[in-house]
Amino acid sequence: MRFSILFAMASALLAQAPGSAPKAGAAPSGNAQNGKKLFVRDGCYQCHGLQGQGGAAGPRIGPRPIAFAAFTMYVRQPSGQMPPYTSKVVSDQELADIHAFLASLPQPPPVKSIPALNQ
Amino acid sequence: MAKSKKTPVDRRNFLKGAVGGAAALAVDTGAAEAQRAEPARSAATPLMAKESDPGPLSKAEVLTEGRSGSDYMVDVLQSLGFEYVCANPGSSFRALHESLINYGGNKPELITCCHEESSVAMAHGYSKIEGKPACVFAHGTVGLQHASMAIYNAFCDRAPVYMIIGNTIDATMRRPGAEWDHSVQDAVAMVRDFVKWDDLPISLAHFGESAVRAYKIAMTAPTLPVVVVADSELQERPVPEGERLRVPKLTLTAPPQGDSGAVAEAARLLVGAESPVLIADRAARTPAGLKLLIELAETLQASVVNQMGRMNFPTRHPLNQTERSRAAIANADVILGLEVADFWGAVNSMRDQLHRTSRLIAKPDAKLITITAGDLFTKSNYQDFQRYPEVDVAIAADAEATLASLIEACKRLITSDRKRAFEERGRKLAELHQEALDKARTEATYGWDASPISTARLYTELWAQIQGQDWSLVSDAAFSSGWPLRLWNFDKHYQYIGGSGGAGIGYGAPAAVGAALANRKHGRLSVNVQNDGDLMYAPGILWTAAHHRIPLLSLMHNNRAYHMEMMHLQRMANRHQRGIDRTGIGVTLNDPNIDYAQIGRGMGVHAEGPIADPKDLGPAIGRALAVVRSGEPALIDVVTQPR
Numbered sequence: 001m002r003f004s005i006l007f008a009m010a011s012a013l014l015a016q017a018p019g020s021a022p023k024a025g026a027a028p029s030g031n032a033q034n035g036k037k038l039f040v041r042d043g044c045y046q047c048h049g050l051q052g053q054g055g056a057a058g059p060r061i062g063p064r065p066i067a068f069a070a071f072t073m074y075v076r077q078p079s080g081q082m083p084p085y086t087s088k089v090v091s092d093q094e095l096a097d098i099h100a101f102l103a104s105l106p107q108p109p110p111v112k113s114i115p116a117l118n119q
Numbered sequence: 120m121a122k123s124k125k126t127p128v129d130r131r132n133f134l135k136g137a138v139g140g141a142a143a144l145a146v147d148t149g150a151a152e153a154q155r156a157e158p159a160r161s162a163a164t165p166l167m168a169k170e171s172d173p174g175p176l177s178k179a180e181v182l183t184e185g186r187s188g189s190d191y192m193v194d195v196l197q198s199l200g201f202e203y204v205c206a207n208p209g210s211s212f213r214a215l216h217e218s219l220i221n222y223g224g225n226k227p228e229l230i231t232c233c234h235e236e237s238s239v240a241m242a243h244g245y246s247k248i249e250g251k252p253a254c255v256f257a258h259g260t261v262g263l264q265h266a267s268m269a270i271y272n273a274f275c276d277r278a279p280v281y282m283i284i285g286n287t288i289d290a291t292m293r294r295p296g297a298e299w300d301h302s303v304q305d306a307v308a309m310v311r312d313f314v315k316w317d318d319l320p321i322s323l324a325h326f327g328e329s330a331v332r333a334y335k336i337a338m339t340a341p342t343l344p345v346v347v348v349a350d351s352e353l354q355e356r357p358v359p360e361g362e363r364l365r366v367p368k369l370t371l372t373a374p375p376q377g378d379s380g381a382v383a384e385a386a387r388l389l390v391g392a393e394s395p396v397l398i399a400d401r402a403a404r405t406p407a408g409l410k411l412l413i414e415l416a417e418t419l420q421a422s423v424v425n426q427m428g429r430m431n432f433p434t435r436h437p438l439n440q441t442e443r444s445r446a447a448i449a450n451a452d453v454i455l456g457l458e459v460a461d462f463w464g465a466v467n468s469m470r471d472q473l474h475r476t477s478r479l480i481a482k483p484d485a486k487l488i489t490i491t492a493g494d495l496f497t498k499s500n501y502q503d504f505q506r507y508p509e510v511d512v513a514i515a516a517d518a519e520a521t522l523a524s525l526i527e528a529c530k531r532l533i534t535s536d537r538k539r540a541f542e543e544r545g546r547k548l549a550e551l552h553q554e555a556l557d558k559a560r561t562e563a564t565y566g567w568d569a570s571p572i573s574t575a576r577l578y579t580e581l582w583a584q585i586q587g588q589d590w591s592l593v594s595d596a597a598f599s600s601g602w603p604l605r606l607w608n609f610d611k612h613y614q615y616i617g618g619s620g621g622a623g624i625g626y627g628a629p630a631a632v633g634a635a636l637a638n639r640k641h642g643r644l645s646v647n648v649q650n651d652g653d654l655m656y657a658p659g660i661l662w663t664a665a666h667h668r669i670p671l672l673s674l675m676h677n678n679r680a681y682h683m684e685m686m687h688l689q690r691m692a693n694r695h696q697r698g699i700d701r702t703g704i705g706v707t708l709n710d711p712n713i714d715y716a717q718i719g720r721g722m723g724v725h726a727e728g729p730i731a732d733p734k735d736l737g738p739a740i741g742r743a744l745a746v747v748r749s750g751e752p753a754l755i756d757v758v759t760q761p762r
Contacts, residue, residue, distance in 0.1 A: 043689045043699045046682070046761055053566035053573060055600035055762040057686060060565055081471055083693035108564035116583035117560045117606070 028093055030100025038098050042090055047082070052102050058082065063105035071099055188323050189218035189354040191364050192283075195330045196254060198366045201227040201281070203245065203636065205238035206256035207265075211285025211301050214354035215256060227254060230636070230667055233659025235262045237629040239269035239344075241660070242280045244593060244630030246273075247429070247616040248637035250405050252281040252337055259286035259306035259348060267310050268623045273344045274313035275460075275503045276428070276620025277401050277492075279337040280344040283330075287351040288319075307346045312500040315343035323353060323364055331367040339372040340517035341492040342404070376524060377490055377516035385455065385488045385512050386528035390537060392453035392486075394544075395421040396440070398465050399431035399518075402457035406612040408519035409433075412457070415526050418533070420545035422447045427596075427604060428460065430615040435556070435608045437549035442559060442605060448480050456489040456508075457518040463506040473694055488512040490521050503621065559605040571758045572733045574599040575606070577648065577674060580736045582607050584744060585644060590614065593634035594627055594647040598683070599676055600762050603648075613643065624681075625656030628673075632664045635671035635752075644747065645670065649754075651677040651708060651715065658718055664752040665723035672747045673754045674740070675715050677729065678761045680707045685761075719754040728756025 039045055039052075047058030054060030065071055072095050075085045090098075111117050192215055196204070204227045208216060219229055232238040235257045242253035257266050263284055273280045287293050287302045307317040316336045320326035326349065333345040358364065377385075389395050397416060403409045412432050416423045422440040424447055425432045432439055440447040448454065448466060456462045466481040481487070487510040494515035497504050514521065533541070563575035578599070586608070595618035596603050609615055616634055619626035627650055635645035654661075654675070664671055680703070688702040712729070719726030725746040727739045736757060743753035 041700060043685075043702065046686050046689060049566055049569075049573065049760050049762070050571065051566040051569045051573075053569070053575070053760075054562065055574065055760075056597070057600075057762050060562060062565075083690040084472075085693060086696050088696045089693065089698045108561075108567050111557075111560045111564055114564065114567070114579065116579045116586075117563060119582070119586055119608075 028096040030093075030096035030098070030103075032097070032100040032104040034094075035097035035099065035101025035104075038090070038094050039101055042085070042094070042098070044098065051105055062102035063107060065099055065102040068096065068099050071095070184357040186358045187214055187218060187354065188326075188356050188358055189214035189349075190222045191323050191358060192326060192330070192349060192354065193218045193223040194364075195327050195366050196283075197223060197226060199281075199331065199334050199369060200251070201254045202249075203227050203230050203242075204254040204256055205230045205232050205241045205633070207232045207235050207238060207262065209256070209258035209262050209285060209301075210298070211258050211260075211262075211287060211351050212256050212283065212349060212354065213285075214351065215283065215285070215349055218354075230663065232629075232663055234657040235265035236269045236625055237632075237657045237660045237663065239266045239273065239280055239282070240626045240629035241633030241636065241663075243269065243273040243276065243278045243620075243626070244616060244633030244635075245637045246278045246280065246342075246633075247276075247630075248591070248593075248613050248634045252279040252334070253633065255280060255282045257282060257284050258301055259284040260301045260303050263306060263310060263346075268621075269626065269629075270310050270344050271313045271501070272619045272621040272623045272626050274315075274501075274620070275622075276617065277341045277343060277458075278620065279342040281334060281337055282344065282346045283349050284346060285351055285354070286319075286348050288321075289350075289352055292352050306348050310346065312498060313344070314346050315341075315496070317346040317348070319348040319350070320353065321350070323358065323362070326353060327364065328367050331369050334369060335371060340374040340404070340520070341496050343496070374517035374520035375492065375495065375515075377514040377521035379524070381512055381514045382521060382524050383528050385490075385514065386525060386532055388453045388486050388488065388512070389419055389421070389455060389525075390529050390532040392419075392421075392451075393540075394447075394451050395419055395453040395455065396424055396447050396451040397421050397455050397457060398424045398426060398448075398459050398462075399429075399457045400426040400459040400461075401428035401617065402518045402522075403429045403431040403612060404517075404519050408522070409612045411519065411522035411526065415522055415529070417545075418526055418529050420541035420548065422451070422548055424448065424465075425604075426459065426465070427601075427615060428458070428617040430609060430612050430617075431457075433608075433610040434604055435610065437552045438545065439552055440548060440555070442555035443551060445480060449482070451481060451485055453486045454481060454488070456487070456491070456510075457522075458491050458493070459489065460493070460503070461505040462487075462489050462491075462508040462510070466508075467506075471690065486511045488514070490514040490516055490518040490525075492517045556605075563602065563606060566760065568733060569760065570731045570733065571678070571760050572731065572736060573760050574676065574762060575602050576733050577676070577736065577757055577759060578602040578606060580733070580740060581646060581648075581674060583737065584740050585646060588644050589642065590644045590646060591634065591638050592616075592647075593631040593638070593645050593671070594649060595619065596648070598650055598762065599648060599759075613638065613641075624650075624653050627653040629657065629660045629663075631673065632660050632669055632671060632752075635664070635669050636667070639669060644744075645672070647671055647673040648676050649673045651675055651679065651713065652681045654715065655708070655713070658722070661719055661722035661724050661752070661754065668750050669752055670747045670750050671752045672740075672743055673752070675728065675754065675756045676759050677713075677715060677756055678759050679709045679712060680761070682706075682761045715754065715756040719756075725751060725753040726756070727754075729758050730755060731758040 052062030318329040337345040424444040469477040566573040631647035716726040716728040746753040
């Protein structure tokens with residue numbers, strides 16, 4: 001079984017976003033409500049979970065997503081295992097909505113507040 | 120034969136040739152009485168008599184017997200110490216079935232299965248808890264066809280499964296119709312590529328030798344499935360008068376240990392290494408294997424990466440670096456693989472994009488060592504042997520059996536300077552282990568209150584109620600992000616049994632029931648996180664669990680899809696730039712949603728759900744555990760996030 005190695009690979013993905021440097025201020029404003037729908041429609045949840053919490057198939061990407069430019073760059077041209085999403089499939093505006101949704105996700109409860117996670 | 124019991128039963132006419140003549144001479148009082156009762160029984164079933172009776176019975180014709188070949192077969196099976204026979208009933212082994220329940224007193228106990236795939240997967244799961252095979256009976260044709268995928272899983276998973284299949288070799292003895300359909304020249308041909316050994320005995324003495332030999336072969340590393348054909352005539356014919364049958368003695372083969380020179384070289388490399396990593400997959404065949412791997416790791420203060428084909432190493436041990444396996448492997452100067460099924464895949468990565476590329480994860484100059492019984496037994500057709508690993512030392516041996524000599528060889532080489540270096544390394548690894556555990560706990564909190572329920576929440580709620588008890592997780596964690604292995608404290612061999620081996624779906628539910636059956640006599644609490652698509656292959660296993668009072672808590676990981684396949688489709692749709700809005704077609708399990716609780720109740724299992732609100736999960740687990748503690752199975756349908 002190789003889940004652990006897959007997990008480690010997935011965890012490395014967003015830290016390795018390739019390509020040219022993002023343009024500051026280029027991010028369109030996103031609609032988090034629409035982003036939530038797109039997150040499901042475009043299958044982001046399949047690897048990253050419905051709240052972007054991540055798992056063996058894909059790393060956690062919310063609630064504090066990486067900067068939009070790096071986010072877009074990686075989605076368009078992933079360096080790891082993630083399948084590429086071209087603009088033909090997901091527009092820049094839709095990516096902005098998804099990014100806004102990820103940014104809007106609630107912070108999780110502290111580990112200390114969950115007894116079973118401390119045992 | 121160990122014993123003889125006179126239990127006359129009606130059988131078909133086999134007054135044929137010398138054997139029949141001998142049987143006629145051996146007719147006993149009970150048989151004669153049965154013959155006298157025959158006319159009245161025929162009168163009660165006139166239609167059957169008209170259609171199938173050849174005519175008035177001859178006074179000389181013997182219709183019953185006192186001792187059949189199948190009785191002897193049961194003697195052999197009992198001598199091998201089987202506890203259970205898992206079977207879906209089949210006419211080609213009807214005599215063996217009857218001998219087992221009457222002559223043998225239902226020892227081994229017959230477990231009624233609703234599908235032969237379930238029979239084999241049960242035996243597969245049982246073997247990984249108990250360390251020995253369960254027996255499976257099946258038709259040599261339709262039964263073996265059903266069983267074949269489960270046999271393949273057991274083969275890939277190096278699990279000993281012992282099968283007896285029925286067949287009727289003599290064409291002149293076959294009843295017209297189905298018995299011809301259920302007969303075959305070479306029954307095992309269709310699975311021979313993925314069993315270790317098989318035979319077609321043509322006499323009872325031959326059966327005895329082959330049955331014992333099969334057990335020995337199955338249990339010799341690498342442990343693998345075996346099949347013995349029990350010809351129906353051999354089963355049903357009386358034991359010839361005067362034939363002296365005995366059960367051959369079983370002596371299990373000592374597992375092969377590594378060559379002493381190669382072990383010494385491995386020890387030299389490991390002791391001299393600055394960052395050694397031990398990768399274990401199916402290394403610990405027994406509880407002793409777990410202890411030995413702990414001793415080796417502590418002797419060297421080496422990182423351990425547990426691929427969890429078996430419960431090789433405690434999850435909370437400070438040297439366990441599984442959570443940061445890639446970093447550990449990338450930093451290693453010596454890597455030892457212990458029964459690693461895919462060593463190439465452990466030290467390389469492959470990128471699944473339009474152009475598949477691979478690259479070495481390990482350092483180019485890292486020394487690579489393997490110890491595996493897989494090098495002693497390789498077949499060619501099915502490709503479970505994985506990509507060829509280029510290594511520096513390859514030891515063809517059973518890893519567990521080799522660990523003791525490797526530990527001693529290492530100890531002999533450790534100087535006080537090396538020991539100080541090891542202790543310092545151990546302290547750093549302990550810190551890294553704790554950091555990784557803290558990180559996993561933090562990661563588990565994301566999506567904590569989400570609905571559907573996150574898999575991290577599911578496992579945490581379960582852990583909250585089973586920790587402190589003598590529990591055994593009898594399911595694979597690969598499809599749920601490995602959360603239990605990241606969060607729970609596994610430190611006993613029976614607490615985890617690995618996966619299916621061949622990734623053949625349909626293994627999970629019956630293997631869990633088989634493992635729970637093995638755990639039952641030890642009083643262990645068996646828990647199973649059950650994938651929805653897997654259960655739908657053969658849900659009748661729930662009835663088997665209820666019927667045989669097998670205590671097992673199953674929590675559905677109900678993501679309402681064959682989710683792995685959905686992700687594959689998404690990858691293809693993205694690659695072709697067509698969008699993924701239709702990739703649910705053919706892979707989702709909704710519309711209607713499947714009501715697993717209702718299925719469970721229909722099978723006689725306590726069941727609740729569907730539960731999609733995480734706040735409801737803990738109380739439901741509590742109620743279900745009460746049922747399981749009373750000795751019954753229980754199921755909770757949990758609607759979950761994908762992974």
